Amino acid sequence: MPDQTKERIVDAAYRTLVRRGYHETAMKDIAAEAGVAPGLAHYYFETKEDLLVAAIEHACEPLMKAWEEAGVSLSGPMPEDADPMMFARMGFELAKAELKSYGGLFLLTFDMFGVGLHNPKIASAVRTFIEERRAFVARITRAVIAGMAEPPLASADAIAAAIWGSLHGIYLQKVMNPAFDAEAAIDALGEMTMAFATRPRTTSREGG
Amino acid sequence: MPDQTKERIVDAAYRTLVRRGYHETAMKDIAAEAGVAPGLAHYYFETKEDLLVAAIEHACEPLMKAWEEAGVSLSGPMPEDADPMMFARMGFELAKAELKSYGGLFLLTFDMFGVGLHNPKIASAVRTFIEERRAFVARITRAVIAGMAEPPLASADAIAAAIWGSLHGIYLQKVMNPAFDAEAAIDALGEMTMAFATRPRTTSREGG
DNA sequence: AATCTTTGATTGAATGACCAAACAATTTGG
DNA sequence: CCAAATTGTTTGGTCATTCAATCAAAGATT
Numbered sequence: 001m002p003d004q005t006k007e008r009i010v011d012a013a014y015r016t017l018v019r020r021g022y023h024e025t026a027m028k029d030i031a032a033e034a035g036v037a038p039g040l041a042h043y044y045f046e047t048k049e050d051l052l053v054a055a056i057e058h059a060c061e062p063l064m065k066a067w068e069e070a071g072v073s074l075s076g077p078m079p080e081d082a083d084p085m086m087f088a089r090m091g092f093e094l095a096k097a098e099l100k101s102y103g104g105l106f107l108l109t110f111d112m113f114g115v116g117l118h119n120p121k122i123a124s125a126v127r128t129f130i131e132e133r134r135a136f137v138a139r140i141t142r143a144v145i146a147g148m149a150e151p152p153l154a155s156a157d158a159i160a161a162a163i164w165g166s167l168h169g170i171y172l173q174k175v176m177n178p179a180f181d182a183e184a185a186i187d188a189l190g191e192m193t194m195a196f197a198t199r200p201r202t203t204s205r206e207g208g
Numbered sequence: 209m210p211d212q213t214k215e216r217i218v219d220a221a222y223r224t225l226v227r228r229g230y231h232e233t234a235m236k237d238i239a240a241e242a243g244v245a246p247g248l249a250h251y252y253f254e255t256k257e258d259l260l261v262a263a264i265e266h267a268c269e270p271l272m273k274a275w276e277e278a279g280v281s282l283s284g285p286m287p288e289d290a291d292p293m294m295f296a297r298m299g300f301e302l303a304k305a306e307l308k309s310y311g312g313l314f315l316l317t318f319d320m321f322g323v324g325l326h327n328p329k330i331a332s333a334v335r336t337f338i339e340e341r342r343a344f345v346a347r348i349t350r351a352v353i354a355g356m357a358e359p360p361l362a363s364a365d366a367i368a369a370a371i372w373g374s375l376h377g378i379y380l381q382k383v384m385n386p387a388f389d390a391e392a393a394i395d396a397l398g399e400m401t402m403a404f405a406t407r408p409r410t411t412s413r414e415g416g
Numbered sequence: 417a418a419t420c421t422t423t424g425a426t427t428g429a430a431t432g433a434c435c436a437a438a439c440a441a442t443t444t445g446g
Numbered sequence: 447c448c449a450a451a452t453t454g455t456t457t458g459g460t461c462a463t464t465c466a467a468t469c470a471a472a473g474a475t476t
Contacts, residue, residue, distance in 0.1 A: 021326030027463080028462090113384075114318065114322015114325070117229055117322070126384055130380075152399055154392065155392065158395065161378060161392075162394070165376065166397075169369075172338075173338060175325070176321075184365075186370070187366065188362030188363070188369070192370065192400055195403065196400045246436090247452070247453060247455090248452055250437065
């Protein structure tokens with residue numbers, strides 16, 4: 001049952017990498033967790049890097065599924081008939097939902113970011129990871145902007161980068177300090193965003 | 209000249225850690241960069257972790273100095289006579305200025321975040337690092353809120369967490385992809401924040 | 417049906433390299 | 447002469463990756 005074996009190794013990699021971190025996890029630890037000889041892990045995955053990427057993709061699957069069940073796909077187009085503001089609101093709700101269920105994925109992802117700082121193969125995976133998610137936020141942002149009384153000075157991409165960045169930063173604070181109230185922070189981000197999106201037209205804007 | 213030696217080691221640690229990353233840097237590499245025997249690095253710093261923390265604190269010094277010269281201190285009180293909105297605007301300008309000068313510090317900091325995920329000693333340094341900066345943003349936020357026509361639902365701490373998080377997330381995107389337009393993203397964050405802070409009083413807010 | 421063959425899956429030990437930390441020995445400066 | 451500074455080696459352990467050998471199952475051949 002070769003397929004099940006590969007799956008078992010990826011699954012063991014996920015658990016082990018979450019528990020101990022990339023640099024503190026040895027290939028033989030993952031193999032042991034999978035109940036398999038060290039060599040077999042290399043039979044299926046040439047390098048530890050490949051296993052890290054596979055583990056993250058594997059761990060993202062349920063999240064992707066949850067989004068698609070909510071009618072959203074990371075890379076697909078946004079349904080044109082839907083209210084963009086409703087989509088934005090739903091995005092923040094989903095972001096809060098992630099907090100409850102995907103602690104392990106956060107750890108793994110942030111670990112990947114750290115490794116990616118000095119590892120080209122992982123760095124490219126990181127760039128793809130970020131780009132996908134930022135583009136997703138940007139699609140919603142564009143739709144919201146289209147409905148604004150006074151369009152913002154900033155581009156949709158820049159706003160999306162700021163919003164995705166905030167979510168990332170909030171997750172980071174949560175991972176680093178479980179007592180941190182990430183829900184409140186996401187609510188604050190949502191309040192700011194909504195206030196911005198619904199602000200009335202002004203003839204002269206203050207500031208220089 | 210023991211003091212200069214210690215300084216030389218910290219400086220070498222900074223350069224080496226930025227160039228190669230924590231896990232790819234050996235104590236002997238730092239020692240070599242400092243032109244010193246491996247044992248001497250351990251003479252001044254018991255563990256590699258201590259050296260990482262020291263290198264970051266060392267690298268933060270010029271940044272702190274820049275802030276203090278601008279009349280701001282990370283932990284001190286905010287001058288009561290100043291216009292809070294002006295402080296907020298200046299904060300975003302300083303955030304943009306950091307982009308130009310402190311690339312190495314970003315790398316080191318993000319590396320520290322990664323290491324901190326599974327290393328208690330570093331994790332505590334990370335928590336302190338984040339907490340200091342978030343508290344700084346929160347002080348400005350509190351002052352801004354005091355001047356708002358309609359106070360926000362979210363607390364100043366939650367808003368500060370969202371704003372600091374956004375800055376962090378923007379820096380991350382910049383580090384991972386130098387072509388990323390981080391200035392535009394910070395401008396977008398600033399525009400959102402300012403629009404939020406200056407929004408007019410509303411009797412009934414939409415949504416629910 | 418019985419035996420040989422091939423191929424992929426799997427094993428576990430070996431390789432070659434690395435490193436943090438400890439330590440004993442030496443130098444320097446007061 | 448002493449204590450702090452400094453050296454460079456040793457220790458005791460780590461690990462990713464390789465590899466030769468074994469195993470199982472599916473055909474192929476007789």
